Amino acid sequence: MSRQVYLDYAATTFTAPEVVSAMTPYFTESFGNPSSIYSFSERNRKAIDAARQKVADVLGATKEEIYFTSGGTEADNWALKGAAWRNRSKGNHVITTKIEHHAVLHTAQFLQENGFDVTFLDVDAEGRISLDDLKKAVTGKTVLVSVMFANNEIGTLQPVAEIGAFCREKGILFHTDAVQATAHVPIDVKAMNIDLLSLSAHKFYGPKGVGALYVRKGVRIDNFMHGGGQERGRRATTENVAGIVGLGAAIELTSGRMKTASARIGGLRDLLVEGVMKTIPHAKLNGAPSGERLPNNANFSFIGIEGETLLLDLDGAGIYGSTGSACSSGSLDPSHVLMAIGLSHEQAHGSLRLTLGEETTEEDIRYVLSTLPGIVKHRREMSPLWEDYLKSIEGGR
Amino acid sequence: MSRQVYLDYAATTFTAPEVVSAMTPYFTESFGNPSSIYSFSERNRKAIDAARQKVADVLGATKEEIYFTSGGTEADNWALKGAAWRNRSKGNHVITTKIEHHAVLHTAQFLQENGFDVTFLDVDAEGRISLDDLKKAVTGKTVLVSVMFANNEIGTLQPVAEIGAFCREKGILFHTDAVQATAHVPIDVKAMNIDLLSLSAHKFYGPKGVGALYVRKGVRIDNFMHGGGQERGRRATTENVAGIVGLGAAIELTSGRMKTASARIGGLRDLLVEGVMKTIPHAKLNGAPSGERLPNNANFSFIGIEGETLLLDLDGAGIYGSTGSACSSGSLDPSHVLMAIGLSHEQAHGSLRLTLGEETTEEDIRYVLSTLPGIVKHRREMSPLWEDYLKSIEGGR
Amino acid sequence: MYSEKVLDHFQNPRNVGEIENPDGVGQAGNPKCGDIMKIYLRVENDVITDIRFKTFGCASAIASSSMATELVKGKTVEEAWNLTNKAVAEALDGLPPVKMHCSVLAEEAIHAAINNYRRNRGLPVWEEESHDELVDHHAHHHG
Amino acid sequence: MYSEKVLDHFQNPRNVGEIENPDGVGQAGNPKCGDIMKIYLRVENDVITDIRFKTFGCASAIASSSMATELVKGKTVEEAWNLTNKAVAEALDGLPPVKMHCSVLAEEAIHAAINNYRRNRGLPVWEEESHDELVDHHAHHHG
Numbered sequence A, B: 001m002s003r004q005v006y007l008d009y010a011a012t013t014f015t016a017p018e019v020v021s022a023m024t025p026y027f028t029e030s031f032g033n034p035s036s037i038y039s040f041s042e043r044n045r046k047a048i049d050a051a052r053q054k055v056a057d058v059l060g061a062t063k064e065e066i067y068f069t070s071g072g073t074e075a076d077n078w079a080l081k082g083a084a085w086r087n088r089s090k091g092n093h094v095i096t097t098k099i100e101h102h103a104v105l106h107t108a109q110f111l112q113e114n115g116f117d118v119t120f121l122d123v124d125a126e127g128r129i130s131l132d133d134l135k136k137a138v139t140g141k142t143v144l145v146s147v148m149f150a151n152n153e154i155g156t157l158q159p160v161a162e163i164g165a166f167c168r169e170k171g172i173l174f175h176t177d178a179v180q181a182t183a184h185v186p187i188d189v190k191a192m193n194i195d196l197l198s199l200s201a202h203k204f205y206g207p208k209g210v211g212a213l214y215v216r217k218g219v220r221i222d223n224f225m226h227g228g229g230q231e232r233g234r235r236a237t238t239e240n241v242a243g244i245v246g247l248g249a250a251i252e253l254t255s256g257r258m259k260t261a262s263a264r265i266g267g268l269r270d271l272l273v274e275g276v277m278k279t280i281p282h283a284k285l286n287g288a289p290s291g292e293r294l295p296n297n298a299n300f301s302f303i304g305i306e307g308e309t310l311l312l313d314l315d316g317a318g319i320y321g322s323t324g325s326a327c328s329s330g331s332l333d334p335s336h337v338l339m340a341i342g343l344s345h346e347q348a349h350g351s352l353r354l355t356l357g358e359e360t361t362e363e364d365i366r367y368v369l370s371t372l373p374g375i376v377k378h379r380r381e382m383s384p385l386w387e388d389y390l391k392s393i394e395g396g397r
Numbered sequence C, D: 001m002y003s004e005k006v007l008d009h010f011q012n013p014r015n016v017g018e019i020e021n022p023d024g025v026g027q028a029g030n031p032k033c034g035d036i037m038k039i040y041l042r043v044e045n046d047v048i049t050d051i052r053f054k055t056f057g058c059a060s061a062i063a064s065s066s067m068a069t070e071l072v073k074g075k076t077v078e079e080a081w082n083l084t085n086k087a088v089a090e091a092l093d094g095l096p097p098v099k100m101h102c103s104v105l106a107e108e109a110i111h112a113a114i115n116n117y118r119r120n121r122g123l124p125v126w127e128e129e130s131h132d133e134l135v136d137h138h139a140h141h142h143g
């Protein structure tokens, strides 16, 4: 088989083999319902407890503050709807940003349709919100601020500690969607004054379909999944034991190697960015500089080319990347994140996200650097926009 | 190791080894995000599609009518909240029963807290609703009827086809929680006029943490999980590929052997019931007669004994059963189902559910029959209630 | 979920049974909550020389009965009266929070039996405390 | 998601490029929607003897351009005018529903080029139909 280079780790990671091994006994052997009181389920109860402790350790939380969910989306839905509903007698104003993942964005829109006012904060050209904007947006009715830890498209890190300190001082709940950040960059919910935090296992070498919500001790939000008394009465449904065990194993594994992985992967990412900027004319790097973005994230715009075209050409060469966020690949809208950082429609449509991970090697990056420039050149040659662009900059000279 | 007899298949089943094998490739090998357009995810898209078709085949639906969820609870939450919210301009009345699983019951209570009137229908001594009651309960504002297909505690089957025909005629949406019934008894959503149906993989030898909601073509309900465009824009979150594949493999496996399994397991259940009724004085069988209940379900009340005591004594003998529904084992309430069929508190507290499955053998049942009577006798001897009961029936003579 | 001690006293409960013509008998709990505890006392010279129980209830109710009877056997009636539910729970190496009311039941049943004994003897009954904070049996434990 | 034909025309698009001093040139689409198609025509004796395109857009936009140019090459201007987006999509063995607008774009770009040709020749322009039902590009596709 010809070379395959997977560069879409931000969309999802493989489940690490050691994580799969940890999960395996919980399918056929130790399959008991953890809510059952007999000894047969004891191992399952302990396994869930151990996984909860692992998540807590990585976040600087206690295990009583961790609730498992079916993924990042459910954690986001629960956090926003639960906090808003719970506090609606106090106020009906929620603040978030224009660059959130759809799991937050569409949930915020749902709140709007149900009587809440939502402020969507702007971001600067690198994708960062301004604390001043946040402070100005707060009203007496603000009950929740939701700002993502790191953006899934451009990797920009937000000033989470500052936001947390401000919200705590004001007595406003602070939720952060840390789905992209968890186990990849350091997080300390206590030091950062985070009240609610969403994470998802399949972004750090765990299985798909399982995530968690951190809810700070003392913070009460309404339930989202109503039913049985699981998760101490706060999130119903028979526990996905294997998935939860996988999440625990994965967060331990990935956060345990965070430092070395960041250095290695960050280095490869820098190599990629430098290479692309050097060999492809009129390429633009979207997002913040290295150090202020996720170590594994690179996001480019190539004026004159539409993203899907790029993806398919790269696919033909065995390179798997993404344009915009994975889940909106079926969409015709340009990425809302790239629009929010001020890109033109043309640029936003011509974006390419390459996200690196555990199995990315230097050869992979060199292969991309030897392949991508030709593809960009070829597609630009058949693009009327590229023609226009060249004329416009010639005219400008 | 001494004998272990698992008789809690209604709480959860093991994941069948062939189902685990079907899932395995989707963790480490074929792990791509199905929403990504590159060829690498093609296998995943096809696998999800195939699983959807398998679910549709078992229900008599088309695959476009199947939406995957994180389990039965999410399917129930989505069905009830989604249908109610969608139709709230038409009416704010919902009808359900007193014996629903908490996933429906607590969701219905949530609707009550949010402006809906909910009627909870009574059931007869065998746990069946009356169509007359249903007809009388309908008002001009009724937008949804939710009646479970088969009860999780006592196994009683409801007159689903009749309810469906009536609701269709009235133009009222009909949801059924078929979590216990799917792949175990025949279901035909078209013939039965079902609009919405919930199912959960871990009740038919699939993995925990994955389920599905059937939504009849043309029926629109509001979304429950807001976010990305997965499941054709109706249920957000990165697809749990391995879980969905597991659900598909499990529903095919289990429904494929439905007839032989029902006969074998139903036979063993009858053996168990007869044996218990013969050897244990003053035992009561809860629920409907064989043929009108799930083939694998037996539910007894032993006056004078509290359920947890029984479970722990059985546990000591290597027998794993349940009292009330598994998820409420931490609760001190007597089962709402047993109360609804008219049991006294004493009887409801002293119930034992034994549910059989694929690995249950005749020796298992004989072992239970040789163990249970002694346990019941021993605990009754230390029970003041048993003493009172004996006196009361002596007095009655 | 249960300590070794709870399981031991559940599986091998001490002092099970009745006393014929007891000096005191008392009962606590009700079937609605799923537990009833009945205590029989033999009192000689103000000392509890024998004690028996019958209990309908969960494992911790049975273990609490068993442990409570052990703790008061051989004690004076006054010492027995002062046995708290906390002492019972501690002697069992703790009970799950949701099961603490079982230890209360034991305290209440002993109190009831002692007051019955005092009434039989023509003595004024002692005042029983209420433990309402622990007996919210019927609160919903589900979300 | 795409047919073999779409992938073939995307990977090896026919008639890419420009025509110097074309007899007609037309453009459809806009960058907001992520696709722009530009068509160049050479017309001799009312027959399209050469056609070239440049397209910014997704795979189906490029494949639609390529297929459309193949379909009208050698045809009379009137025949070319009557090429429908459906015919383009069918010739590609279908397009995903969400991508049908790309075939519309091809039809529109050819119409624009033909009318430009007619205008250049002093002929009255033909009336272009609208395909609004297919071009709800900016509707939200997410729940």
Ligand SMILES: Cc1ncc(COP(=O)(O)O)c(C=O)c1O
Residues within 6 Å of the ligand: A070, A071, A072, A073, A074, A076, A101, A103, A148, A150, A151, A152, A177, A178, A179, A180, A200, A201, A202, A209, A211, A327, B236, B237, B238, B239
């Ligand atoms: C920032 C962010 N939030 C939320 C999600 C949703 O997570 P999940 O797909 O696990 O529901 C994702 C990824 O898809 C994400 O990148």
Ligand SMILES: Cc1ncc(COP(=O)(O)O)c(C=O)c1O
Residues within 6 Å of the ligand: A236, A237, A238, A239, B070, B071, B072, B073, B074, B076, B101, B103, B148, B150, B151, B152, B177, B178, B179, B180, B200, B201, B202, B209, B211, B327
């Ligand atoms: C009838 C019924 N409905 C719903 C559920 C909830 O399913 P899950 O645990 O998969 O969410 C169950 C089982 O727990 C059930 O038996």
